Amino acid sequence: MKTVNASLFGDIRAAIIDLDGTMLDTAPDFHVAINRMRAELALAPLGIGSIKEFVGKGTENLIRRVLAVDFDAHAAERHFEAALGSYQRHYLAINGDYSSLYPGVVAGLDKLRSDGIRLACVTNKPLAFALPLLENNRLHGYFEVIYGGDSFARKKPDPAPLLQVFADFAMEPQQVVAIGDSSNDAQAARAAGCRVLNVPYGYNHGQPIQGVDSDGIVETLLEAAHLISAQHATQQLSTAAIP
Numbered sequence: 001m002k003t004v005n006a007s008l009f010g011d012i013r014a015a016i017i018d019l020d021g022t023m024l025d026t027a028p029d030f031h032v033a034i035n036r037m038r039a040e041l042a043l044a045p046l047g048i049g050s051i052k053e054f055v056g057k058g059t060e061n062l063i064r065r066v067l068a069v070d071f072d073a074h075a076a077e078r079h080f081e082a083a084l085g086s087y088q089r090h091y092l093a094i095n096g097d098y099s100s101l102y103p104g105v106v107a108g109l110d111k112l113r114s115d116g117i118r119l120a121c122v123t124n125k126p127l128a129f130a131l132p133l134l135e136n137n138r139l140h141g142y143f144e145v146i147y148g149g150d151s152f153a154r155k156k157p158d159p160a161p162l163l164q165v166f167a168d169f170a171m172e173p174q175q176v177v178a179i180g181d182s183s184n185d186a187q188a189a190r191a192a193g194c195r196v197l198n199v200p201y202g203y204n205h206g207q208p209i210q211g212v213d214s215d216g217i218v219e220t221l222l223e224a225a226h227l228i229s230a231q232h233a234t235q236q237l238s239t240a241a242i243p
Contacts, residue, residue, distance in 0.1 A: 004216030008195055009177065010231040014169050015112055015224075016162055016194075018180030019123035019130055020055060021202025023105045023139060023221070026125075027052050028098035033091035034066055040086050041079065043070055053206030056182050058124045058149040063087055095129055096136045102201060108221025109142045115229050120165045124149035124156055124184065144168070157187035162194065177215075179224055183207070186214045197224050 020026045035045040054065040063084050067076035127148035134140040149155040173193035181202020189196035198214045218224040
């Protein structure tokens with residue numbers, strides 16, 4: 001497990017939190033919707049392990065990766081619009097029905113909020129999918145701003161969504177930490193100039209999270225909240241000790 005350099009988190013005043021693979025295990029939803037789409041195209045179902053490797057870079061990339069299992073690039077593009085429409089229809093019909101909260105998410109959000117940490121959710125999932133999912137899991141109210149993969153011209157790992165959160169909160173990058181399960185979150189945070197923590201239980205395109213360039217790995221959102229709280233306390237004591 002990658003050790004967290006706790007001293008980096010004393011100035012944190014806001015957290016930007018990912019959705020899929022960070023707060024919610026949504027792979028079972030993807031699995032059901034994708035295989036219903038594939039059935040319409042007369043394609044064999046895929047296992048959930050393959051689906052997890054395809055998740056994380058937005059819906060369009062997901063569908064192209066799924067089609068690439070059976071088609072070359074030209075044929076995949078020919079089927080893309082029909083496959084995307086079918087997938088979106090099936091996903092909206094079951095959105096959240098098969099997903100579940102990861103341990104420590106609600107407790108972590110509660111602690112972050114009670115400690116005065118401002119919260120934003122930035123996901124590559126389209127807002128039409130993300131908002132009902134957050135609402136149905138009673139997470140929506142924790143976040144001052146919520147951005148999806150279709151909120152900007154570019155999505156994570158581009159830093160644009162994170163830079164917008166900095167502007168929304170009128171904060172400097174060093175006052176913000178991004179928390180997510182994949183290299184998308186880490187690359188976006190590095191490009192935006194803020195801190196980044198990874199959780200080890202998500203998807204990360206099927207790759208080990210230990211290989212991602214982040215400021216450390218926390219087991220849960222609650223662990224991240226305790227880390228930030230402890231560093232605030234340490235910083236306040238150090239400031240008080242200065243004559």
